[in-house]
Amino acid sequence: MNRHGYIGRKMRTPELKEKPAIIIVSFGTSSRSEAVLDLFTTALEQRWPEHRIFHAFTSAVIRRRSGNPSLHEALAHAEAENFRRVVIQPLQIFPGTEYQQIAETCEFFPGLRTFLGETLMHRWNYIEEVLKVLEQEFLPPSTGLNLLALHGTPLAADPANIVYLGLERLLHRRYSNVCTASLEGTPDFTGLRNELVRDNAAGKFNELRIIPLLYFAGQHAEDDLMGEEETSWYSQLTAIGFDDVTCLSTTLAGSDYYKGLGYYPEIIEFFLQRLARVMGLAERY
Amino acid sequence: MNRHGYIGRKMRTPELKEKPAIIIVSFGTSSRSEAVLDLFTTALEQRWPEHRIFHAFTSAVIRRRSGNPSLHEALAHAEAENFRRVVIQPLQIFPGTEYQQIAETCEFFPGLRTFLGETLMHRWNYIEEVLKVLEQEFLPPSTGLNLLALHGTPLAADPANIVYLGLERLLHRRYSNVCTASLEGTPDFTGLRNELVRDNAAGKFNELRIIPLLYFAGQHAEDDLMGEEETSWYSQLTAIGFDDVTCLSTTLAGSDYYKGLGYYPEIIEFFLQRLARVMGLAERY
């Protein structure tokens, strides 16, 4: 029994492809978010015009609606097209629970050599680079408070929590008007809200700007961050005295969107750098 | 890293299916051989009417022509449809090189619990059962010589060779007019031909009947066994003096076919028994 055992075992070996296939893994695109994924795909195809590119989506709900393939299916299609080396680049921001699942699917997929790219925030120096881009969006201390919205993981012992807690600490020491909380875990929003009350933050800052650290700022931004319900961050922040709570937004092809990281050309470039790094490994390994 | 690690890791677990999916793996069907696979599928659906059934095909050539899925793809589709338990029944005759590939693909497929059924000739007592069915097709010793055509494996150290050599020995001790050779390995046809010449078999037997031990007796029967070329068994046997060399054939829906094992109702029943055995295990394991 050997996960790679069957390669070349048959009488005639199939005509295998020489260049590795590329699989881009994202959460999944609604009709609205398709435009932002197109920005990435266009840049990708310009950089690697001769590679076969597959897309895979992690959201079962969106896949069901769209008929798009899962990562398992994209890997299987690549295998069926006679690729045996596949480079997988996820559009994940943090190396968290979902990245771990992607890594395990790739690692154990039979018959393929898989090479998995790193996430946007995989290394402390990457985090610094990303912050330099985002700084341009920060309200200055004289004007307002910036709140970075992280995804978070529900699993308390997931090592991704180290990144979240480390990032919080890093922001606290770098900026006097930047705080952070996560949607599904730690650092928790309730704790942050208590702290903002304790410190009378609403008295000090007129404005509060939410900056989503998500590739697509879709449902999460519309509902959890800026929704009308009492539990949304918008409602809770308004309730503790912030008058002017907004979420960063942008315009693409005439439509307005909450501005996820996928809209920044610099972030797209960072993801292409992650991919280039792992492509380099795939060539020699 | 854990092949099954992601079970239930996310906040909400998906709505998983309760009954296992069934995947039938065959070599692949040309338009001609589709009819014989339909015989099996009909019997299968009657026996397990409430299970989701997928088909997978091992021949890359036929898949390319037909757009049918590979085993990797069928497993990936089952996973995407929220099955986590999958029973795989191959229509292989012998536990050989291709069965080994199937076993490895199933064993290492990430995120699924797979249960692989045995082949038609997996056990010595199964081999005896199959021979009892085939005996009805044998020419009697007074009339002619029977030649069982096996697939064979090119790999010299593959344990499947034990089955081929053991079967040859078993036939020799049981029948006075049954011999065997394989298309791609041992026991080799050249050796058999030499032996037939040495024993003056063409002088003793008027007729020689080739009985293919293949599920579909397609290309292999048409070209390698009965083809016009000098290298076909037909040509070589004729050249050493056999006047009447035929290959067992049958009629289905008005068309004539070389009679592979897939045409026998008893063989279909045996495959359903293999599947029933592994379904029983899948319920408790």
Add this chain to the structure above:
Amino acid sequence: MNRHGYIGRKMRTPELKEKPAIIIVSFGTSSRSEAVLDLFTTALEQRWPEHRIFHAFTSAVIRRRSGNPSLHEALAHAEAENFRRVVIQPLQIFPGTEYQQIAETCEFFPGLRTFLGETLMHRWNYIEEVLKVLEQEFLPPSTGLNLLALHGTPLAADPANIVYLGLERLLHRRYSNVCTASLEGTPDFTGLRNELVRDNAAGKFNELRIIPLLYFAGQHAEDDLMGEEETSWYSQLTAIGFDDVTCLSTTLAGSDYYKGLGYYPEIIEFFLQRLARVMGLAERY
């Protein structure tokens, strides 16, 4: 070589059990702590009356005294009784070093499909639920200081430390009179003691209540928390000026016990929910 390879390999397959066995893993019960484990077992048997239930104990010392089985032995007994699917629910509070050992024993046990339940504090939202129960025991800020006693892990890079540090931070932002320390690691008691001295906590709070976050508050509570020795938390807290240091206690069947988490009906219910979650997965996986 295949950990599950022998499934159905023999001529006759054994009569396998259909429902999975359940194994409850706890640290081990002295004669005193047996009563608190009985509370759980009674609730468990009411919820799953038709499942075979095994108990396993992680403490070698207690096992030697009592003759009770280890987890290895309980798994082996289940296998010998023809179970092939086993659901394991540990009564661990945190997903720490010992949980990791349990996970590895289950994952690699030959011939069984094992399904491991999560710990009480496995997810951030579980931690919030548990705190809501414990809040009822907290002294109000006007009366005293609450000190949650965690187990902790000696291993500095164990991801469980994230939970401990995250929990400390969460408590700090939620409550003005709740602090925490662990018995064997971080957050360290010496650091906490220094902080209490610096903040003159003994001057602000008359009373200090220790609340053990342990399933059984046995030896640890009697010796390490409330013991007479100079190194006990009681002695050290008294030495820095706290006059009234107590540990939460309760009465069961006429005896007094330090109140571990196993005495709370809500906590028992949470563990049954963990088990229900993994039982659901075991049915479909």
Add this chain to the structure above:
Amino acid sequence: MNRHGYIGRKMRTPELKEKPAIIIVSFGTSSRSEAVLDLFTTALEQRWPEHRIFHAFTSAVIRRRSGNPSLHEALAHAEAENFRRVVIQPLQIFPGTEYQQIAETCEFFPGLRTFLGETLMHRWNYIEEVLKVLEQEFLPPSTGLNLLALHGTPLAADPANIVYLGLERLLHRRYSNVCTASLEGTPDFTGLRNELVRDNAAGKFNELRIIPLLYFAGQHAEDDLMGEEETSWYSQLTAIGFDDVTCLSTTLAGSDYYKGLGYYPEIIEFFLQRLARVMGLAERY
């Protein structure tokens, strides 16, 4: 995740044993066969008087009757007694299907370093040594025919079949009056019977002696070899003309037994040599 990961992870490491434990694996003893296992155990305890010895039994039926432990249970007991190195010596004759199961159980058992001894007939030179012992029991060609009864495996592609077929070939070239067949596979008894008829063996030899190559010649000898039923070897051999069909037997402590290999002091010595070989490995590996 690491099968050996937990060793030494906890604060205090347990008091581990220095010498490896020894586990002897046999099929299982009825009250009758216990005497023959005692012969082995006595010799074993004399050779390794300072090692802890466990017994494990592979027959589920006999275990149920006797309450004896399975191999899983014996390994678990060794682990619970703080052994971490275990030498396992099976009393199997051939490296067949059951030996494979034992190997997989040992290989994947969590937390133990296991060292598995070879079977009696594991190597071609061992086979020669064993035949030298058995030769003393062979009827001379002038007197009769000897039939070695092998266990066999039902699985047609199991590599153990190579040993069975190789042994048959070896016997055929060495002796003019020794043949062989297996109880559950190849070489098949029906084929042998046909051959004996074809060669008029019953006309040439007055006597036929069955020599069981089984450790315990229990149920198999009493029913399958020498039973009254028409399907027993005794009945079938008598039916084709053999007048004097016997099975080798012996006397132990006043009782008569069919003579399995466990009665020969030389065979016991061979098993101790197998064990000594793997004990040597366990000391340095």
